[in-house]
Amino acid sequence: MDATKLMVWIDQDLCTGDGICEEIAPDVFEARDDGLWVVKESANHFGTAIVFDAGEGPGHGPEGSRGVARVPDSQIEDVIEAAEECPGECIMIEPYDAQIMADRGV
Ligand code: SF4
DSSP: OOOOSEEEEEOTTTOOOOOHHHHHOTTTEEEOTTSOEEEEEOHHHHSSOEEOSSOSSTTBOOOGGGOOEEEOGGGHHHHHHHHHHOTTOOEEEEEOOHHHHHHHTO
């Protein structure tokens, strides 16, 4: 598993749906069926995949500020670039928060 110093989430209310984030960091950002983008933790970085798309069942998590994904250290520069390029200014990067992971049961 990758180490992680940062976490990231998207405010879907501000997302313009252009997909620039996924072009820059496809391991962290993914399109949802409604044309908005969400964050994810990829299995190749964390062993288990989870997409924070408000979907039902295993492998899905809440959207918005409640859907906070760990950023693999190898993806930090790309995630920061994505946030800088995001036209909606809706990619929120935060320090790693152990309490969020404890609440998630990880
Ligand atoms: S770059 Fe920002 S506005 Fe564009 S799809 Fe990604 S989160 Fe949405």
